[in-house]
Amino acid sequence: MSEEIGLELERQQESWFGSWLRWCPTSLSLLREAEKALLSNLKSSYRGRYVSVGCCVGSNESQVWTVSLNEGSSNMPLVLLHGFGSGVGLWCLNLDALSADRPVYAIDILGFGRSSRPHFTKDPLEAEREFITSIEMWRQKIGLEKFILLGHSFGGFLAASYAIKHPDRVHHLVLADPWGFPERPLDVGERYKFPLWVKAVGALLQPFNPLFVIRTAGPWGPKLLQKARPDLVRKFSDLVKDEEIIPNYLYHCNAQNPTGESAFHTLMAGFGWAKYPMLQRMDSLRKGLPITLIYGSRSWVDHDPGFQIKYMRQDSYVDVQVISGAGHHVYADRAQVFNGIVNRIGTFTDEGTLPPEPTSSPTPSLQGSRDAAETMANMINVRLDHLREDEEASRVSEVDEETD
Numbered sequence: 001m002s003e004e005i006g007l008e009l010e011r012q013q014e015s016w017f018g019s020w021l022r023w024c025p026t027s028l029s030l031l032r033e034a035e036k037a038l039l040s041n042l043k044s045s046y047r048g049r050y051v052s053v054g055c056c057v058g059s060n061e062s063q064v065w066t067v068s069l070n071e072g073s074s075n076m077p078l079v080l081l082h083g084f085g086s087g088v089g090l091w092c093l094n095l096d097a098l099s100a101d102r103p104v105y106a107i108d109i110l111g112f113g114r115s116s117r118p119h120f121t122k123d124p125l126e127a128e129r130e131f132i133t134s135i136e137m138w139r140q141k142i143g144l145e146k147f148i149l150l151g152h153s154f155g156g157f158l159a160a161s162y163a164i165k166h167p168d169r170v171h172h173l174v175l176a177d178p179w180g181f182p183e184r185p186l187d188v189g190e191r192y193k194f195p196l197w198v199k200a201v202g203a204l205l206q207p208f209n210p211l212f213v214i215r216t217a218g219p220w221g222p223k224l225l226q227k228a229r230p231d232l233v234r235k236f237s238d239l240v241k242d243e244e245i246i247p248n249y250l251y252h253c254n255a256q257n258p259t260g261e262s263a264f265h266t267l268m269a270g271f272g273w274a275k276y277p278m279l280q281r282m283d284s285l286r287k288g289l290p291i292t293l294i295y296g297s298r299s300w301v302d303h304d305p306g307f308q309i310k311y312m313r314q315d316s317y318v319d320v321q322v323i324s325g326a327g328h329h330v331y332a333d334r335a336q337v338f339n340g341i342v343n344r345i346g347t348f349t350d351e352g353t354l355p356p357e358p359t360s361s362p363t364p365s366l367q368g369s370r371d372a373a374e375t376m377a378n379m380i381n382v383r384l385d386h387l388r389e390d391e392e393a394s395r396v397s398e399v400d401e402e403t404d
Contacts, residue, residue: 031114031252038089038249041239044069044096053137057110057118057130064138065114067106069099076171076349077144078342080106081135083153084179084264087113087253093239093332097339102346105142109155110134111260113253120263124275127263132162139169148349150174150342152331153301154264157181160278160285167286172345176294176338177330180267180274181305225251235332272300279305282312290317290354292345296326296333317354 039046050063067088078098080091088106098104108115110131120127135158139147149170151159156178163170226233226247233243240246254261269275285291291313293306303322310318321341326333348355 026252026255028114028256031249031256034245034249034252035087035089035114037242037245038092038240039067039095041092042096044099046095047071051107051138051141053110053134053141056133056137057120060116060118062110062116062118062134064110064116064134065108066138066142067095069095069104070101071103073102075102076346077103077105077147078346079139079144079147079149080104081109081149081151081155081159082106082112083155085112085250085254085261086152086155087249089113089249089253090329090332093236093335094339094342097335098342098346101343102350105144105147107135107138109158109260111263117257117259119259120266122266124267127266128158128161128276131158131263132165135162136166136169139166145169146171148172148174148342148346150176151178152176153179153328157267157274157278160282163286163289164281164284167289170286170289172290172292172349173285174292174294174342174345175306177296177299177301177328178278178293178305179272179301181277181279182273182302183277183280184269184273232329235329279308282309285313288316292319292321292341292355294321294323294330294338294341296328296330297322297324298326298333299328299330301328317357319355319357 046067046069048065048067051066053062053064055061065088080088080094080098082088082090087108091106095104095106111117111120120130146169149159149163149172151157151174153176156175157180159173159175160178160181163173226244229247229250232250233246236246237243267274267276291309293309295301295303295306303320306320310320323330323334323337323341326338331338344355
């Protein structure tokens, strides 16, 4: 059945690519093969299938691509939501460890990866609602009653929004370097010292989707991505030996019809911020819902909202972890530490208790936000390593606990 659905989605995508005169050397079948090559590195067996979520976006039925492991376990399930421009394949460093003792479900968010690519509304709140509805419809079809929900970056934004809308379904909310939480400063132009080139590029790119460069590059797109983000290859090098697999997978994820990317652009308020920041809505979460926030010490994402949430929810469990040496892709930069934190949450959840909070939590950074130039550069996948030279000096305290 999943094969038939996949062929139908490929047929629909072929009609879209026909309008591009095949300028982009990609297809859903190539994405399928790229994902297969990536997940072949897993030691655990997994199941991949399409799950129908009905007409939750537009008038056509949509399908959510789902990879699941250890479904027979009776322990609390874990659901993974990837970040912007990503897909289930980038959890390859985590799936074996996280599924050892519980069911794990990783989905391609609607509009991304191998899932359907419907056209979302241009209203930001309505587009967000469509994302959340698709996740809830997926949950109903899978038959999960309650689960640990983990979202990275944009997936963290959606995970928090889902937990607000469906409070009885989320047992523990885990936000990994979540995007879209702080409010965009009114004096952003004065607060950040934008180089002239950043202002020029920002003005040029504002009307476009963040990853349009990959598609307009046509047949040079795969090499462009590989040259622009060699750090991504290094992150996965312990598991993925072929240096072309990661950039190939990411290229085929993002050279497809960019409907999810367009919806993300609708939700953005400039580079790095959301039009409706999640921090302002965290008081709507169910009282007592446990939250763990995991940040990378070298990430461009502002850590301070995590500590603000901890202060706001003093009557609930909130743990803020800052992993030393990790960047925005915290789940890959220090995968063993990341997996240990999440597995610890799962163990205590199975026992019906909460993990003990650290006796001395890390304190917020004295620097309110990361350099906005670096934020924008990350959004368009350009590396600015020299902007991070003094990053570690701005941290008062960090968590660097090794796991067994």
